[in-house]
Amino acid sequence: MLNLGFVVRRLLQIIPTFAFILVVTFVIVRLLPGDPLSAMAGDRVTDAQVLQAKAELGLDKPFIVQFIDFTERVATGDLGRSFVVQIPVVNLISQRLPPTLLLTGMATVLAILLAIPLAFISALRRDRAADMAIRGVFQVGLSMPVFYIGLLLLTVFSAQLQWFPVGGYGDNWGDRFYHLFLPALTLAMSLAAVLMRNLRSAIVDVLNAEYVDFARAKGLMPRIILGRHVLRNALISTVALLGPMVGTLLGGAVITESVFAIPGVGRLMIDSIYGRDYPVIQGLTMALAVVVSLIFLATDLLQAALDPRVAK
Amino acid sequence: MTAIDPITAMTPAPAKPVAAGRRRRFSSTFLAGAAILILSALLALFPQMFAPYNPTAFDYKAILKGPSLAHPFGSDNFGRDILSRTIWAYRIDLQIALFGTLFPVIFGTLVGAVVGYIGGWLEAVFGRIVDAIVTFPFLVLVIAIVAVLGPGLFNLYIAVSIVGWVFYAKLIVAEFKVQKRLDYAAAARVMGYSTGRIVLRHLLPNAMTGALVYWMTDMALCILLGSSLGYLGLGAQPPTAEWGVLIADGKNYMKTAWWISVFPGVAIVLTGLGFSLLGDGLADMMRAKQ
Helix, strand or coil: CCCHHHHHHHHHHHHHHHHHHHHHHHHHHHCCCCCHHHHHHCCCCCHHHHHHHHHHHCCCCCHHHHHHHHHHHHHCCCCCECCCCCCEHHHHHHHHHHHHHHHHHHHHHHHHHHHHHHHHHHHHCCCCHHHHHHHHHHHHHHCCCHHHHHHHHHHHHHHHCCCCCCCCCCCCHHHHHHHHHHHHHHHHHHHHHHHHHHHHHHHHHHHCCHHHHHHHHCCCCHHHHHHHHHHHHHHHHHHHHHHHHHHHHHHHHHHHHHHHCCCCHHHHHHHHHHCCCHHHHHHHHHHHHHHHHHHHHHHHHHHHHHCHHHHC | CCCCCHHHHHCCCCCCCCCHHHCCCCCHHHHHHHHHHHHHHHHHHCHHHHCCCCCCCCCCCCCCCCCCCCCCCCECCCCCEHHHHHHHHHHHHHHHHHHHHHHHHHHHHHHHHHHHHHCHHHHHHHHHHHHHHHHCCHHHHHHHHHHHHCCCHHHHHHHHHHHHHHHHHHHHHHHHHHHCCCHHHHHHHHCCCCHHHHHHHHHHHHHCHHHHHHHHHHHHHHHHHHHHHHHHCCCCCCCCCCHHHHHHHHHHHCCCCCHHHHHHHHHHHHHHHHHHHHHHHHHHHHHHHC
């Protein structure tokens, strides 16, 4: 059962986090060298447009007033307008967010599906050949950059064997899963490696715990002991790891989307950087940070629900 | 708060205790990691002694040649020797590992020492700052900062430094809370030593071990990050030989000339393994000492 005090405290923690996200995304665009606006606009706009944009952004006002304006606009869902495609940043992001979320979700599921059975094999055959092999492969996987894994999978399974499309995003759900399978696998590798490592040592700990000895003494079947006692307890630490890893995963999604040409926010981010489209960069940074902190919150609450000791 | 220490996430379960008679000074993991990194450092310091060709010289007689005796790692679409380019890139990528983590290690350690020693309200404030920074997607923030400051290695260092120190500070704070309550710290206070001396000479050396182990992981992560940005065109700029840039150079030739991208990737993996093994070995040795 969830401890109400914990839930309220954890929900309140989101306030400083959001405040920090606001400050960072506000400051980031002001880090631009020189006059931010001319740097932002480049040579693509006229003087009149610069003045209009200046008034829109409130760059003629004091810093604090600018920040309050910025906060007010964000609160009403106004993240500005893209310099390049001239549509509101909010619309642009909401168009591009679903592929990224689907990709990240699929990667998380794949990582868990890979990590759990392999962690069990590894833990139950500790220090034997299977354990060594599994850990060795994951150690190498952990040292590989995401784009490299992606490039290798793309070459072998799409270009050579032609089992999967070389990129893009499907039109219907089935097609989407098919298009995103290799990218999700790419993204899942490092998460699976971290989860596997953690789950393996958690399983080893649980196997040595007294309640498992007791379950064994009661004569419970090994399968039931593993399922009911070992897996459930080992999963708690996995859920705890998932929250902090989601940020890394979304970052990895940015890179994966470039490798596989997926029209998500990651590609949008990179395209906006090349196009020096600062309102989009600012809006995206904020949107992704908010998504991550909400997932962080969700995993914290989930963990507290699974393990009452967390909420003390 | 349930944020996981990077250490807990990255380090494996403790190694089995070695029988007393067989206890060695250095674990084999540590030695393997050290060997890889010493070799890497030699390649980075003296690339001209190991690289058979000039890494940027075009050779139109050897375009897209596969691995051979003349070009062990093959050549690219300009006839540049991949082995030489991979070797020269050691210099850049190890520099990324070092410069990307140097400020975070030093600044994070100092902040951690001050916060951990004083504790109380300062620690509460610090905790909130850490929570906020940790929830920020690190790579997205780094990409955003590089996007605004402009591509290049120097801006990459600024971007990772702004965020990276937090992890070290967090580790040091946790360790300081334990260390400052131990007898030797009380003894140092009774001896009338100054706070600065107690913190720097007595507590810090004992509280550094976790942060040192994390430093190894962090350097490997920094190479992954630096090469990722290089691949995206936001890190080291061509024609600089950097592993991520080299892999990006070859990405359109993967089907016909896989060697352009594959070998620099192997160098990344090997270097990453070197840092992981060294870190794991270091962690095991610290545990054995305790």
